[in-house]
Amino acid sequence: MGLDVESRRVVEVEEGGTVEELVVNVGPSHPSTHGVCRVIAHLDSEIVTKAEPVIGHLHRGIEKMAENRTYLQVVPLTDRLDYVGSMYANWAYCRAVERLASIRVPDRAEYLRVIVCEMQRIASHMMAIGSAGADSGAVTQFVYAFDQRERIIEHFEELCGARLTYNYVRPGGVSHDLPEGWIESLLAFCESHRKGLDMMDKLFFGNVIARGRMKGVGVLSAEEAVAWGASGPVARGSGVEWDLRKHDPYSVYPRLDFEVPIGSNGDCYDRGRVRLLECYESCSIIEQAIAQLEPGAIMADGVPRLLAPLPGDAYDHIESARGSLGVYLVSDGSPRPYRMKVRSPAFCNLALLPMLAEGHLLSDLVVILGSLDPVFGEVDR
Amino acid sequence: MSGLIWGAIYGLAAGMVISLAAFIGVWGERKIAGRIQLRYGPQELGPFGLLQTGADTLKLLLKEDITPAAVDVRIFRVAPLIVFAPAAMSLAVIPYAYGFAPIDTGVGVLFFVAVPAISVVGVLLAGWSSRNTYATLGGLRAAAQMISYELPRTLSVLPVVLLAGSMRPLDIMDAWQWWWIPLTFIGFIVYFIASLAEINRVPFDLPEAEAELVAGPFADYSGIRWAIFAMAEYGGLVAASLFGAAVFFGGYLGVPGALGVIVFVLKALVIALLMLWVSWTFPRMRPDQLMATAWKVLTPMALIQLVLVGAVISWL
Numbered sequence: 191m192g193l194d195v196e197s198r199r200v201v202e203v204e205e206g207g208t209v210e211e212l213v214v215n216v217g218p219s220h221p222s223t224h225g226v227c228r229v230i231a232h233l234d235s236e237i238v239t240k241a242e243p244v245i246g247h248l249h250r251g252i253e254k255m256a257e258n259r260t261y262l263q264v265v266p267l268t269d270r271l272d273y274v275g276s277m278y279a280n281w282a283y284c285r286a287v288e289r290l291a292s293i294r295v296p297d298r299a300e301y302l303r304v305i306v307c308e309m310q311r312i313a314s315h316m317m318a319i320g321s322a323g324a325d326s327g328a329v330t331q332f333v334y335a336f337d338q339r340e341r342i343i344e345h346f347e348e349l350c351g352a353r354l355t356y357n358y359v360r361p362g363g364v365s366h367d368l369p370e371g372w373i374e375s376l377l378a379f380c381e382s383h384r385k386g387l388d389m390m391d392k393l394f395f396g397n398v399i400a401r402g403r404m405k406g407v408g409v410l411s412a413e414e415a416v417a418w419g420a421s422g423p424v425a426r427g428s429g430v431e432w433d434l435r436k437h438d439p440y441s442v443y444p445r446l447d448f449e450v451p452i453g454s455n456g457d458c459y460d461r462g463r464v465r466l467l468e469c470y471e472s473c474s475i476i477e478q479a480i481a482q483l484e485p486g487a488i489m490a491d492g493v494p495r496l497l498a499p500l501p502g503d504a505y506d507h508i509e510s511a512r513g514s515l516g517v518y519l520v521s522d523g524s525p526r527p528y529r530m531k532v533r534s535p536a537f538c539n540l541a542l543l544p545m546l547a548e549g550h551l552l553s554d555l556v557v558i559l560g561s562l563d564p565v566f567g568e569v570d571r
Numbered sequence: 572m573s574g575l576i577w578g579a580i581y582g583l584a585a586g587m588v589i590s591l592a593a594f595i596g597v598w599g600e601r602k603i604a605g606r607i608q609l610r611y612g613p614q615e616l617g618p619f620g621l622l623q624t625g626a627d628t629l630k631l632l633l634k635e636d637i638t639p640a641a642v643d644v645r646i647f648r649v650a651p652l653i654v655f656a657p658a659a660m661s662l663a664v665i666p667y668a669y670g671f672a673p674i675d676t677g678v679g680v681l682f683f684v685a686v687p688a689i690s691v692v693g694v695l696l697a698g699w700s701s702r703n704t705y706a707t708l709g710g711l712r713a714a715a716q717m718i719s720y721e722l723p724r725t726l727s728v729l730p731v732v733l734l735a736g737s738m739r740p741l742d743i744m745d746a747w748q749w750w751w752i753p754l755t756f757i758g759f760i761v762y763f764i765a766s767l768a769e770i771n772r773v774p775f776d777l778p779e780a781e782a783e784l785v786a787g788p789f790a791d792y793s794g795i796r797w798a799i800f801a802m803a804e805y806g807g808l809v810a811a812s813l814f815g816a817a818v819f820f821g822g823y824l825g826v827p828g829a830l831g832v833i834v835f836v837l838k839a840l841v842i843a844l845l846m847l848w849v850s851w852t853f854p855r856m857r858p859d860q861l862m863a864t865a866w867k868v869l870t871p872m873a874l875i876q877l878v879l880v881g882a883v884i885s886w887l
Contacts, residue, residue: 214704221781236708236858327773327780327855333608393852399774400854552708553857556783 211239214552218247222325222556225566229543231555238555241547243540248570256530261287261361261497264527268517269355271532272568274317277303277310278510279517279532279568280359285440285506286517287361291499298486299363300442304479306349306358307508308472309376312383313342314511315423315465318563322462323394325560326403331394338386341379348372361497363489373480380473387469395463404459408546408558411456418545419538422513423464424562428456434509446478458561465511465563498525512536512563536568581673585659593805597624600847607851634794639701642791646700651792651799653693657686658806665813666740668823668832679740680732683814684725687769687807691717694778697800698788709787712858713778716768719865720775724765726873727758730880731818740817747821754883757876759819761869763845766815768861770807773850777858812842 217228226247232240252271256264268279281303288295295303316339323331343353350358350366358365394400410420415428425432433450435443451467453460501523507516513535522528539562546562547555598613598621605612613620638644664679666672676682691714698710732738734755735746768775778787789800816822816838823831856864 212704212708214708216783221785222783233708236712323854327776328853330608330851331854333610337609394854397854399856399860402860403854403857551857551859553777553780553783553855 216555218244222560224321224560224564227540227559227564227566227569229555229559231547231552233552236551236553238547238550238552241544241555243543245537245540245566245569248566250571252571253530253532256527258526260525261291261499261527262495264530265360266355266357269357270567271534271571272510272512272515272536272565273354274565275310275314275511276354276356277306277358278508278515280356281307282506282508282510282515282517282532283519283530284359284361285508286504286519287497287499289504289506290502290519290521291361291497293362293490293493295363295490296487297442298484299488299490301479301483302364302368302488303359304442304446305376305476305483306346306356306364308475308479309342309345311472311511312469313339313346315469316342318423318465318511318560319390319394319462322404322458322557322560323400325556326400328394328397328400331390331400334386334390334393338383341383345372345376345379360489362493363487367488373483377477377480380476383473384470387466391466395459395466401459403553403557404462404561405457406455407458407550407554408561409455409457410542410546414542414545415456418542420513420542421535421538422509422511423461423468424513424539424542426451427453427461427464427561429454432514434507434514438507440506440508442479442482445482446475448475448478458557461561461563496525498523507533510535512565512568513539515568532568532571534568534571536562536564536566540564540569581663582659584673585662588662589659589802589806589809592809593802594624594628596805596808596843597627597801603844603847604851607848628798631794631798636796637791637793639703639791641702643700643702646696647791648796650693650697650700650788651796651803653696654690655693655799655803655806657689657693658803658810661686661810662806662813664740665810666744666817666822667835668829669744669827670741672740675739675741677737677739680728680738680743680818683740683810684721684728687810688717688721690803690807694788697792698778701788701791703791705784705786706788706790709778709780709784709790712780712784713771713788715858716771716775716777716861719862720765720768720869723761723865723869723873724769726870726877727761727765728818729873730755730758730876733877733880733884743818744822744824747824749821752820754880755819755876757872757879759815761873761876762815762819763842764869765865766807766811767846767849768865770804770811772804772808772846774853774856775861776850776855777861780855808843808846809839812839812846815839815842 212233214231214233216231217223218226228244230242231238252267256267265280268283269276271279316335320332320335346356347353348369350356410428412429415425415430429452431452436450448471451464453464499521501521503520505516505518507514515535516533518531519527520529543559546558602612613623616622616626661683663674664672664682694713695710698706731743734751735743771778780787789797816835820838823835826834
């Protein structure tokens with residue numbers, strides 16, 4: 191390991207004396223680091239004076255690997271970016287490829303992409319809300335949230351055979367059409383999911399201890415959120431109205447009617463609750479998209495297996511569960527991307543941790559880290 | 572000499588009672604937690620999974636007893652016993668049946684609230700001797716937490732002592748009247764919350780705090796030494812619910828003979844179930860919030876209860 195941490199650091203205090211500062215390594219293998227993040231926390235008693243996230247434990251070089259694969263072969267790699275929301279990375283990448291190769295995606299495929307991505311938003315937010323519960327000690331909340339997530343995963347399994355890495359969105363369309371009876375069971379899920387959300391709202395967000403743990407903790411102002419490039423629920427929790435589905439509309443989102451929930455205080459509670467409220471909106475988007483869904487092709491005509499776009503570059507971004515997820519592609523005319531770069535919202539949001547955690551207790555550090563909802567597959571890439 | 576023999580017999584009995592309680596308690600808790608969390612809990616081994624705890628105990632006994640190289644070996648090894656012994660001792664003064672408490676002493680109530688406080692020394696030593704930052708932080712948290720919660724816990728049982736005019740548990744049972752239940756209800760609530768803190772259960776399991784301190788003072792323990800900590804926790808749960816059922820809800824009173832003991836245990840079971848329900852529903856508090864609850868909410872509540880009972884007594 192390159193980074194050596196001295197276990198104690200001597201700090202000068204007033205009146206000429208010195209005290210020792212306690213350095214705690216939170217992670218890389220720790221129940222609350224949401225994957226493999228290591229946070230070096232400097233403590234004064236239990237107050238965090240400095241928190242330093244050390245990333246890279248999950249670095250697999252996906253951007254580099256993409257350079258040695260054909261455009262179609264890169265799709266499974268993007269699954270492994272944000273493994274809690276694989277559909278987003280699939281979609282963001284495919285949008286960039288489609289822009290690069292000027293492919294027009296059929297309407298039905300666009301609707302299917304919207305449906306699966308809103309389902310993915312619910313699944314991802316359920317993991318965030320559930321682990322917010324686990325971070326503050328409410329294990330039961332974790333299980334309830336995962337129960338909801340599991341039903342989405344079951345639908346995905348039925349749709350494309352995979353539970354985590356879907357490889358569903360492909361350049362030009364999607365890989366499978368809907369199985370029989372899938373729509374009906376999804377609509378039934380939306381109905382029951384709203385009840386589940388109501389219950390979680392009361393059980394967890396209404397609980398006096400949970401509110402005490404999250405309110406006023408890790409406050410991020412709207413100006414700082416913009417300055418640090420935060421996006422997604424982290425920015426919206428601070429009151430920044432920024433949602434690409436509304437403010438840089440893509441796909442069929444302009445035809446759908448939905449609200450963007452905004453927080454006001456920018457604390458952990460608002461970030462968590464914005465996620466909860468977004469799940470209600472996602473349910474409504476799914477229902478509208480299903481109502482507007484018409485039969486048709488799910489894949490654009492004439493997309494060759496070996497795509498070789500003309501030399502040039504393309505960038506496209508979508509609103510993932512974590513924020514603005516962008517993919518930049520450069521083509522040199524060969525069947526392999528010359529360069530791929532991912533703009534990861536989880537990475538930008540994680541950068542806020544040292545600022546937000548300073549001055550809080552060690553117990554707050556894990557709650558703040560959870561409220562940023564980092565997925566390290568996407569942070570480290 | 573006879574005292575020593577009596578003590579040995581009692582110690583054995585208490586150890587067995589706690590083991591049995593932990594045996595059934597772990598199974599019951601896992602079943603209840605399972606139902607709360609939309610799952611079944613243990614169900615494979617034996618009828619309703621009853622033997623699961625036996626299998627787990629066997630596993631813990633056979634596991635290697637790891638002593639990390641950096642620890643202070645002697646303190647590290649003795650700490651689990653320092654935690655366990657007070658839990659077993661506090662069971663001795665509980666009035667189980669009419670005219671029977673293993674140790675019949677005039678200061679029984681004081682004994683019951685004072686002795687479990689010794690276990691904090693064990694937790695602190697476990698944390699300290701582990702030479703592990705998480706464990707040390709957990710041990711220090713445990714010490715701060717116990718000190719804060721001893722006061723409201725002691726104050727919460729005082730109204731009953733005032734009403735009975737004695738600290739001898741058997742005298743309290745003799746003097747017990749049904750209308751004490753509504754009168755001392757605030758006291759019971761304080762006792763209930765403070766007991767949760769005393770036995771380190773969610774929402775007060777700060778020393779362990781899996782989310783931030785992994786397992787706190789117990790992080791470096793394995794096998795049977797870890798199991799002793801877990802058993803001490805169950806012993807504390809059993810003692811707290813039995814004592815609460817006795818002084819706040821009249822224990823075995825009103826039902827004759829052996830049936831009285833069963834009624835007493837059932838009452839204690841209801842309190843224990845409430846504790847499990849709370850700890851599987853609520854999030855964990857933060858250290859500063861815990862202190863604030865102890866000093867700004869529970870202590871004044873206990874004092875109000877004391878004044879209330881004092882007023883009623885002077886009016887009687």
